Amino acid sequence: MIAIVFLLGLLGALIFAAASGVSALPVAEILMLVGIFIVFFGAGVHIAAVLGVLAFLVGFLFSDRPWWMFAGQTLWGPSSNYVLVAVPLFLLMGEILLRSGLSGRLYSALNLWLNRLPGGVLHTNIVSCAVFSAISGSSVATAATMGSVALPYFQDTKYDQRWVLGSLAAGGALGNLIPPGITFIIYGLITETSVGALYIAALLPSLLVTGLFLLLIFLHGVRNPIEKPPAVPLVLKLRALRGLLPTVLLILLVLGSIYAGWATPTEAAALGVTGAMLFAAIERRLSFRLLNESAEATARNTALLGLILFGAFLLNYILTTINVPQALAAMIAEMPLPPWAVMLCIIGLYFALGTFMEGFSMIITTTPVIFPVVVALGYDPIWFGVIITMLVEIAQISPPDGTVMYVLQGMRPKPGPITDVFLGVMPFLLAYLLAVLLLLVFPEIALWLPGMLG
Numbered sequence: 001m002i003a004i005v006f007l008l009g010l011l012g013a014l015i016f017a018a019a020s021g022v023s024a025l026p027v028a029e030i031l032m033l034v035g036i037f038i039v040f041f042g043a044g045v046h047i048a049a050v051l052g053v054l055a056f057l058v059g060f061l062f063s064d065r066p067w068w069m070f071a072g073q074t075l076w077g078p079s080s081n082y083v084l085v086a087v088p089l090f091l092l093m094g095e096i097l098l099r100s101g102l103s104g105r106l107y108s109a110l111n112l113w114l115n116r117l118p119g120g121v122l123h124t125n126i127v128s129c130a131v132f133s134a135i136s137g138s139s140v141a142t143a144a145t146m147g148s149v150a151l152p153y154f155q156d157t158k159y160d161q162r163w164v165l166g167s168l169a170a171g172g173a174l175g176n177l178i179p180p181g182i183t184f185i186i187y188g189l190i191t192e193t194s195v196g197a198l199y200i201a202a203l204l205p206s207l208l209v210t211g212l213f214l215l216l217i218f219l220h221g222v223r224n225p226i227e228k229p230p231a232v233p234l235v236l237k238l239r240a241l242r243g244l245l246p247t248v249l250l251i252l253l254v255l256g257s258i259y260a261g262w263a264t265p266t267e268a269a270a271l272g273v274t275g276a277m278l279f280a281a282i283e284r285r286l287s288f289r290l291l292n293e294s295a296e297a298t299a300r301n302t303a304l305l306g307l308i309l310f311g312a313f314l315l316n317y318i319l320t321t322i323n324v325p326q327a328l329a330a331m332i333a334e335m336p337l338p339p340w341a342v343m344l345c346i347i348g349l350y351f352a353l354g355t356f357m358e359g360f361s362m363i364i365t366t367t368p369v370i371f372p373v374v375v376a377l378g379y380d381p382i383w384f385g386v387i388i389t390m391l392v393e394i395a396q397i398s399p400p401d402g403t404v405m406y407v408l409q410g411m412r413p414k415p416g417p418i419t420d421v422f423l424g425v426m427p428f429l430l431a432y433l434l435a436v437l438l439l440l441v442f443p444e445i446a447l448w449l450p451g452m453l454g
Helices: 002-020 027-042 047-062 071-079 082-100 102-114 121-136 139-154 161-172 182-191 195-201 203-223 234-259 265-282 288-321 324-333 339-353 359-376 381-396 403-411 419-441 444-453
Strands: none
Touching: 047 288, 071 288, 082 102, 082 121, 082 139, 082 182, 082 265, 082 288, 102 121, 102 139, 102 234, 102 265, 121 139, 121 161, 121 203, 121 234, 139 161, 139 381, 139 403, 161 203, 161 403, 161 419, 182 195, 182 359, 182 381, 195 203, 195 234, 195 265, 195 381, 195 444, 203 381, 203 419, 203 444, 234 265, 288 359, 339 359, 339 381, 339 419, 359 381, 381 403, 381 419, 381 444, 403 419, 419 444
16 A cells, blocks of 8 residues: 555656656556556566566657667676676675585574573574675575575574564575665665775674664563573584684685775676685585586676666666656655655655566666756765665565565475564564654764764
8 A cells, every 4th residue: 555655656756747847758658658657567577578578669669769779788888897797706606605504503502591581582583694695795695594594593483483584584684784784785886885884884884783683582582482492501602603713714814805995886796606615625515516607607697686676777768868866866856845745755766666666777767867857856865775785685685576575485395474574574564664763854874983983
């Protein structure tokens, strides 16, 4: 219902813009294009195909320029961008870690330290996902990796399965927020914002979100106590920390090289892949089969993301040539509302879109339109990059179309209704929204650290 209300509002704004003469698209054509998008999306057509078809329709119907002569150059720009090379590299690093078993050692080591707190192993779900996010850069990869490791722990236990699934989904949603998140790379590419500065700005917000999740689990554990496992001697706990060593070294290698200024995000991603292969070799798991499976999975995911990028860039280019984003930005900027109210409307729009649209597609298709408005309102591009990444992550755990939730549903050892995941993730979804509102009220949470480091 929320999504329908906001989409109707956006449609009304477009029609108003057309009727006022500030948009090049007549009202009838706007309704036709929205109708085509809804039909294609509802029929399950891939978002890349939808974007491409809309681009061709808009170009042929409303552009008097030979836009097809510039289509190749438009697509060549983003596809050949050096920064974008980091995306498949981070995906490849996560695939190698998953198949080499290093993620299982990470989970076991953290579990010995956290399983006696109120909430028990649920804390381990959040912390292990947060740590793994610092080397994976992907929410889906984090949820799939840690879900495959964690779910067997909860078989035949007294833990509420809804909270188990909800905590893993929420932990997986940290995958893009905690550097080196892939969403920051895409946002930086579209808006020409420093990816390194975005990574630095995301550190404190990611700690805030993780802390809110842990506090939520702690309160749940206090209200619903379960029997604690036997205490483990400190010596064994210290020995278990060796399982964290590969992950910690990879984090230092990837993030340390970026923050120290020794490597760009792309170069750091290449270092991360090399480090993952080295640790897989130390574990005697490195083989041609492992590398082949990792490369195939990476190529598949990269191709899907690339098609979405091409369709979105082509549509954005054509819309820009007929001044639609400019007219929309001017219209929103001239609304008789204070900047914070307009920002709340933008946040509400993203939250609504996230209930039925994949997060990666959402940021590519909306950022070129929304970003000029945000800058015109006086908001910092780095701060907005953190906000939009958090909203994209919220989209990953928003029913009914959250990608991360369906990943975990498909990995459950015992079949169950998808509503278990929907209900389990709701408390964490509210906590994530609270973090977004805190950043809106206190933008220094994201801007203080970049300002200190220059």
